[in-house]
Amino acid sequence: MGNLKRVLSAVAVVVLTTTGARSDVIKKTDMLQGFTTTRAQCAATPQTLWLTVDHRDFCVRYYLSTAGGEGVRPVIFLQGDYLGKLGPNHTWLDPSGTEDVNTDDLMKMADAFSKMAKTTAIYLARIGVEGTSGNHVFRKSLLELHLMNAALDAIKQRHGFQGFHLADQSGGSMLAGGLLAMRQDVVCAVFGSGPLSRPWRGTPTDPAQAYFDVSERIPVLASKSSTRILVVTDSADSKVPVKEQKGFVDRMREVGRQVPQYFVEATDEHHHGVVAYTQLVTAGCVLGKPDRDIATAVATIVERNAEFNELRRKEVAALAKNAIATRQPVAGPQVAPGGFASRAVGNRL
Helix, strand or coil, rough: HHHHHHHHHCCCCCCCCCCCCCEEEEHHHHHHHHCCCCCCHHCCCCCCEEEECCCCCEEEEEEECCCCCCCCEEEECCCCCCCCCCCHHEEEHHHHHCCEEHHHHHHHHHHHHHHHHCCCEEECCCCCCCCEEHHHHHHHHHHHHHHHHHHHHHHHHHHHHCCCEEEEECHHHHHHHHHHHHCCCEEEEEEEEECCCCCCCCCCCCCCCCCCCCHHHHHHHCCCCCCCCEEEEECCCCCCCCHHHHHHHHHHHCCCCCEEEEEECCCCCCCCHHHHHHHHHHHHHHHCCCHHHHHHHHHHHHHHHHHHHHHHHEEEEEHHHHHHCCCCCCCCCCCCCCCCCCCCCCCCC
């Protein structure tokens, strides 16, 4: 156990602190059924935007941090999907993996990005979760894409920003790919565990029911010479298969755009949560570090996580062996890697 604790200490290289923003708890029950709010209620909540998108009204919440510095091109972080998989008729199959969300945790995430990239960072709440109104059953739809794009425009105007850097996890990466295709003001775009080459069928006229395929926008993305695009992938990812990430990189390279892809080792059971690496890669891009320097920094964390995973496997095996010998139920190790991201919001689908 001593070795394991040393590994955990080595991995937890960034200390997260909260700012003075108001703390709220976003209830899972509310996320399951969707949020509604009035314009007055929205205006009474700090760091919100009242937007009308596709003939629907929304209150979009965001969490802005200058814990590590200020800049005219903030890092925008888009989290992965909540509430698990959707079944027929927009019903949740098994939302048991989602818990209530404390907005302090979202601020901590923004603080961490700000500290690493030494600039302003914003955690942008997605549709129907994290404080933004609407229903999360419409995640990754054209409606959500249009909403996030409108939110960036409004944030840019409100704060006088010149542009953005995009960082994301899983489903958030798909949105970031769509945003990058639509915008001309993105400098760095880092895709973490993203379904970037997942085909979508059907062309409904309602944006809430229509979806987009990031890979179909590859010619547009490849033409954005002023944007630095980077991809973070765990080859053992069981939620977004590596082919959906590497396929995007391969197709970008086929059309003449070289995209660095950093292969990493996550510490969750699905090898899907790569926010720690995304923070590191984003910071490297924002600070103008060359690809080789980013790769060196990533390799250091990969080595630490690989050591942690190996120690955890040995501990689980030892517990299992002891359980068999004593006929006791197996209990997993009561530890979790610190990393750069808080456990509550670090790794989403």
